[in-house]
Amino acid sequence: MNWTALAEALFGTGPAPHGITQxxxxxxxxxxxxxxxxxxVGTTNHAPIGVDLALRQARVVLDTVRDHPGRPILLLIDTQGQQLRRRDELLGIHRAMAHLGQAIDLARRQGHRVLGLVYDQALSGGFITSGLIADACDALPGAEIRVMRLPAMARITKLAPERLEALSRDNPVFAPGVDNYVAMGGVRRLWTGDLAAALRAALAEAPRTDVRADDGRARGGRRLAASVIQRVLDAA
Structure with a gap:
């Protein structure tokens, strides 16, 4: 779904159905x-998130915290991941993306409900520093979500692609796809039917604490994360 159709489904049609600017x-x-x-605030056109886009998104979030205390924030996510350019690397893309993540975290700590919605594509660092830091990240059923393709994962882990293919059939951690992210708890729920009603429910039910590990355990996608986290907390 493109962002204009999504905006109309969420906020209505008419001469001026919404105040979103592209x-x-x-x-x-x-x-x-x-x-x-x-x-x-968000991106479209499978945007690569470089220094400029990261800082512009962070600016909107910080302006909202400063000027509109408590106002909810909706992150519309459609990204192919971080911008792979020499310019962005030299300008410190890692710091710009970390700044975006910190801005979102600040908004949450200041009492803003922050929701992420993957409406098209969410890959790699562009997703990690936005939707995965929100109070809750939801998605449309047709969304594409992954952090790393299996061939790239094979190069990094030194495991045979065939082995990873086999693992991905039974273990959501190794497999791309929105359903697997729901199973792992990274995506809270899929929005179907009345999208405005889904947004209304998401705003009302956004968790105040990070429950992704608990969701992953309950759904069978990440069976040990919650218990490991608890063991670390108990030992601290």
Whole structure:
């Protein structure tokens, strides 16, 4: 689903159904949802997240924290991952993306409900520093989510591609796909049917603590993460 169709499904149609502006691959604006303002920020066109896009998204989040205390924030996610360019590496893309993640974390700590919605594609670092840091990250059923393709994973882990293919059939940790991220707890739920109702429920039910490991254990996608986390906390 493209972002304009998504916006119409969430916020209605008409001459001015929403206040979202597209500036290249960058989406930002304020909408009124159920009579209350909502900050929207994100990307489109499978955007590669470089220094510029990371800082522009962080700016919207920080401006919301400064100027609109408590206002919810919706992250619309469509990214192919981090920008692989020499310019961005020299400018410190790792620091810019970390800054975006810290801005989102600050908003959460200041009482803003922050929701991530993967409406098209979410890959690699562009997803890790946005949707996965939100209070909750949801997705549309047709979304594509992965952190690393299996051939790349094979090169990094030195495991045979055939071995990884076999593992991916039974273990969500090794497999791409939105259903596997739901099983692991990285994606809380899929939005189907009435998308406005799904957003309404997501805002009302966004968890105040990180429950992804518990969700992963309950869903059978990450069986040991929650217990390992608890053992570390008990030993601290």
């Amino acid at each position: 500036d290249g691959d960058f989406l930002h604006g304020t909408v009124v949802f159920d009579g209350a303002p909502l900050t929207v």
